[in-house]
Amino acid sequence: MSGRAIIFRRATKADLPSIIRLLADDDLGSQRERNEDPLPDSYYSAYEEIHKDSNHQLIVAELNGEVIGTLHLMFLPSISFQGGLRAQIESVRIDNEHQNRGIGSQMMKWTIERARARGAHIVQLTTHNSRGDAHRFYERLGFKGTHLGMKLSLK
Amino acid sequence: MSGRAIIFRRATKADLPSIIRLLADDDLGSQRERNEDPLPDSYYSAYEEIHKDSNHQLIVAELNGEVIGTLHLMFLPSISFQGGLRAQIESVRIDNEHQNRGIGSQMMKWTIERARARGAHIVQLTTHNSRGDAHRFYERLGFKGTHLGMKLSLK
Numbered sequence: 001m002s003g004r005a006i007i008f009r010r011a012t013k014a015d016l017p018s019i020i021r022l023l024a025d026d027d028l029g030s031q032r033e034r035n036e037d038p039l040p041d042s043y044y045s046a047y048e049e050i051h052k053d054s055n056h057q058l059i060v061a062e063l064n065g066e067v068i069g070t071l072h073l074m075f076l077p078s079i080s081f082q083g084g085l086r087a088q089i090e091s092v093r094i095d096n097e098h099q100n101r102g103i104g105s106q107m108m109k110w111t112i113e114r115a116r117a118r119g120a121h122i123v124q125l126t127t128h129n130s131r132g133d134a135h136r137f138y139e140r141l142g143f144k145g146t147h148l149g150m151k152l153s154l155k
Numbered sequence: 156m157s158g159r160a161i162i163f164r165r166a167t168k169a170d171l172p173s174i175i176r177l178l179a180d181d182d183l184g185s186q187r188e189r190n191e192d193p194l195p196d197s198y199y200s201a202y203e204e205i206h207k208d209s210n211h212q213l214i215v216a217e218l219n220g221e222v223i224g225t226l227h228l229m230f231l232p233s234i235s236f237q238g239g240l241r242a243q244i245e246s247v248r249i250d251n252e253h254q255n256r257g258i259g260s261q262m263m264k265w266t267i268e269r270a271r272a273r274g275a276h277i278v279q280l281t282t283h284n285s286r287g288d289a290h291r292f293y294e295r296l297g298f299k300g301t302h303l304g305m306k307l308s309l310k
Contacts (some may be wrong), residue, residue: 024197148283150299152299153276
């Protein structure tokens with residue numbers, strides 16, 4: 001990684017096409033995203049909802065001016081744990097061409113520190129059962145797979 | 156259940172002691188809550204954060220004027236799934252004395268309809284690996300355990 005300038009920052013609306021490209025570029029994502037030009041309006045509406053809410057931060061990793069990673073950090077006020085603030089991370093992606101170079105790990109560590117600075121007592125995420133590499137990746141960062149993640153589709 | 160008047164409704168500040176009692180009344184919760192009189196201020200601060208945020212709904216189940224169940228419903232704007240709104244449920248509890256009578260199932264179905272009415276495309280939750288009864292309970296409601304839920308403690 002020496003000599004390379006990785007920047008982690010809040011996403012702007014101009015980053016959306018890059019973010020959708022990353023989300024669509026895997027087996028699960030390709031079935032549920034629409035990586036079209038122009039992008040469907042629903043992506044822009046969701047971006048506006050996220051952007052205006054101080055509990056939500058859409059993050060990108062930029063390498064040499066190109067967006068090569070993304071995640072969505074959110075803060076969830078909660079009664080449990082004595083009213084403790086939770087951080088949750090969704091939609092983590094690193095460009096296939098840049099994987100296994102430590103960028104994902106850097107992005108996660110940067111995000112975890114951001115959660116800690118905000119006062120969160122825990123960072124939580126779920127990963128699909130089929131993503132074994134992701135499970136090991138998160139375990140190396142200190143995450144423990146203590147929970148079953150369950151989903152009910154309403155469509 | 157015939158003849159009994161179950162009401163599901165948004166929680167008020169006056170419900171907090173009942174909610175904390177429910178959260179504290181199990182093996183995991185007893186280790187992390189402080190069910191004291193008066194309650195620690197952190198619970199009230201968290202309640203205010205939840206109450207003022209239109210994406211969060213703290214719910215209680217009331218039977219004959221007594222709070223016997225609770226859950227926290229939240230709506231999460233998201234870029235993924237074509238900018239689809241997610242619903243998430245946390246901190247589900249039914250009073251031990253009222254379990255196995257279908258009240259939890261009624262509360263969840265009421266909540267799922269609330270999520271559907273808001274336009275969520277999915278309802279997601281995690282349950283601790285040790286809560287096997289809960290896994291079967293959610294499966295009966297249609298949830299699928301497709302994900303590993305991972306947590307990183309920051310304390």
